[in-house]
Amino acid sequence: MDPVAVVVAVSVLAALAFAIVAVLRLESPWLQPIAIGRAVLQLGLLSLVLTGVLxxxxxxxxxxxxxxxxxxxxxxxxxxxxxxxxxxxxxxxxxxxxxxxxxxxxxxxxxxxxxxxxxxxxxxxxxxxxxxxxxxxxxxxxxxxxxxxxxxxxxxxxxxxxxxxxxxxxxxxxxxxxxxxxxxxxxxxxxxxxxxxxxxxxxxxxxxxxxxxxxxxxxxxxxxxxxxxxxxxxGAPTQLPDGGADAGTAARPGRHYSK
Known part of the structure; x- marks a missing residue:
């Protein structure tokens, strides 16, 4: 496997994902290239340590x-x-x-x-x-x-x-x-x-x-x-999300609800 070709392919695909998400105005388009960058770093470190770990x-x-x-x-x-x-x-x-x-x-x-x-x-x-x-x-x-x-x-x-x-x-x-x-x-x-x-x-x-x-x-x-x-x-939340800012917050266990 050619390392240079891998870098080129990954870079092009990351740029493509970013461009599509940005054009569609989806949430945080920069998350895709950052995720790729983190994967590169983490897999590199993983490759270095796995020999001893295994x-x-x-x-x-x-x-x-x-x-x-x-x-x-x-x-x-x-x-x-x-x-x-x-x-x-x-x-x-x-x-x-x-x-x-x-x-x-x-x-x-x-x-x-x-x-x-x-x-x-x-x-x-x-x-x-x-x-x-x-x-x-x-x-x-x-x-x-x-x-x-x-x-x-x-x-x-x-x-x-x-x-x-x-x-x-x-x-x-x-x-x-x-x-x-x-x-x-x-x-x-x-x-x-x-x-x-x-x-x-x-x-x-x-x-x-x-x-x-x-x-x-x-x-x-x-x-x-x-x-x-x-x-x-x-499964026994203290209050229900109101559909606004806290709508993405998971329920919390407790004794009462509030509107």
Whole structure:
């Protein structure tokens, strides 16, 4: 692979994404090229450290912990949650990733080796970040659109958690759509990265397909755990977003609502 050609291709594609978003006057068009720039930096650093990390299970654990921390920060920002929720959110992401990984390695589906731990763990942690961000934002939107119904349930004496249950279920279903669709269309619409990477690395196609199935199943299980935990943590809000400045803020648990 020619490094110069890679730089040229990435630069052109980043410029194209920026131009389209800017012309359409979408939110923050500079986020696309910045994201590319960060990816370049982060992948460069990752390439430098992976040689040592892959040989030591302790460093793999440290690396995954850093990933969970970074994912937590992204979800807090995207869902507009207060930073005091960071420990609980990090716990949700950690448990959601740990459960399917425990199943995978305990059943012997993959050998408990640093390289597999990092590969599966990194993909699953990334998926929990996406699902959690979607859950937080979708829940805020569902609380706005379902405000009248929720306040009607409250007027009838329902608890905040019961009144918001429909909004929570809607948000959870929305958050699971990308990972579900990715799994349903694998091999037909998409060629997933884990499969392609394993084939390019020299693995037989059937072995690569097995690894990809493990990854997809882990992503689905982790996503389900995420929406269940976040639905419980955020499903009894103290107040409803008013559709204005705080409409993107995820619900907060508490005892009362305010208009």
């Amino acid at each position: 040989a030591d299970g302790v460093w793999v654990g440290v690396f995954l912990a850093v990933m969970v921390g970074a994912a937590t920060a992204v979800v807090l920002r995207r869902a507009r949650l207060p930073w005091r929720d960071a420990p609980r959110l990090a716990g949700v992401l950690l448990v959601a990733a740990a459960v399917p990984m425990t199943v995978v390695f305990a059943t012997g589906a993959l050998p408990l080796e640093p390289r597999y731990l990092l590969a599966v763990g990194g993909i699953v942690v990334g998926s929990t970040m996406t699902v959690s961000s979607l859950m937080g934002r979708s829940l805020a939107a569902a609380l706005v659109t379902g405000r009248d119904e929720i306040e009607g349930w409250l007027a009838l004496g329902a608890t905040p958690r019961t009144a918001a249950l429909r909004a929570v279920r809607t948000a959870a279903s929305t958050a699971l759509i990308p990972s579900t669709d990715q799994t349903r269309t694998t091999g037909i619409v998409t060629l997933p990265g884990a499969f392609v990477g394993a084939v390019f690395a020299g693995s037989p196609p059937l072995e690569a397909a097995g690894f990809q199935l493990i990854v997809l199943a882990s992503i689905l299980a982790a996503g389900a755990i995420c929406v269940a935990a976040l639905g419980w943590l955020l």
